[in-house]
Amino acid sequence: MKLSSDLQEFSDRIGHRFGKPELLVRALTHASMSSANRDDNERLEFLGDRVLGLAMAEALLADDPKAPEGLLAPRFNAMVRKETCAEVAREIDLGAVLKMGRSEMKTGGRRKEALLADAMEAVIAAVYLDAGFDVARDLVQRLWGARVRAVEDDARDSKTSLQEWAQARGDAPPEYVEVGRSGPDHAPVFTIEGRLQSGETESAEAGSKRQAEQAAAKALLARVKGSS
Incomplete structure (x- = not known):
């Protein structure tokens, strides 16, 4: 062949x-x-x-x-x-x-x-x-x-890291809410907002919900660690 x-x-x-x-x-x-x-x-x-x-x-x-x-x-x-x-x-x-x-x-x-x-x-x-x-x-x-x-020394995904951060403080697990969707059906772009019990939020866009959730978690984790 x-x-x-x-x-x-x-x-x-x-x-x-x-x-x-x-x-x-x-x-x-x-x-x-x-x-x-x-x-x-x-x-x-x-x-x-x-x-x-x-x-x-x-x-x-x-x-x-x-x-x-x-x-x-x-x-x-x-x-x-x-x-x-x-x-x-x-x-x-x-x-x-x-x-x-x-x-x-x-x-x-x-x-x-x-x-x-x-x-x-x-x-x-x-x-x-x-x-x-x-x-x-x-x-x-x-x-x-x-x-x-x-590869980072700690390559755990951002959602896991953020959840562990919240649990260590006795907070509820973070929530991820789809707040927007754009683009054609074959190539959608999702906007996901990550929310903590304490009120902090961050949003992110990506071509899949999973990627957008990870990006939102990463941004939220950076915010709370930077303010702690």
Whole structure:
């Protein structure tokens, strides 16, 4: 099987030449495009999630040999979560080569965070099945490298940190309320307001509710810590 020109260019972008090109084709095929003669990437995504996890655990241990598990765990979670996988996918323009059905394409599927993240994990699995773990690990370290080196000492998500801050003071957990939504249906922008029992509020916008909540929590945490 010979890759199309766009898939060959993508293969070059990630730095891996496939001995079994059909693996890459499957990794980039969304369920909306699957058929009796075409497998989708869901099983590869399942495998790729585990390959990414092991490769990232090794990378974090090597990057900071003295870090305790209490720091490694949140760093690990920050590196393998869907948002990070989608960011990496965007950097290599994975969305441009995703194979999907017409309806998914019309609703902005090439830009959807979940689809990009799942396909990124499927590509990792495809490389693993094509060339083994060492090559897949090299791919992960190459694409994630700068993030691993720059990950914060405490990479717990902002919502968790803010909730712990509130609980330590005997306050109720923060609330997150959607106060606005704009943009087209296929690319909405959500405005979320984070609220503390003490009255402080901060709002943020993002392309998903989860991202907007995290951004609002981060801004609110910065405010309360700055005033304490």
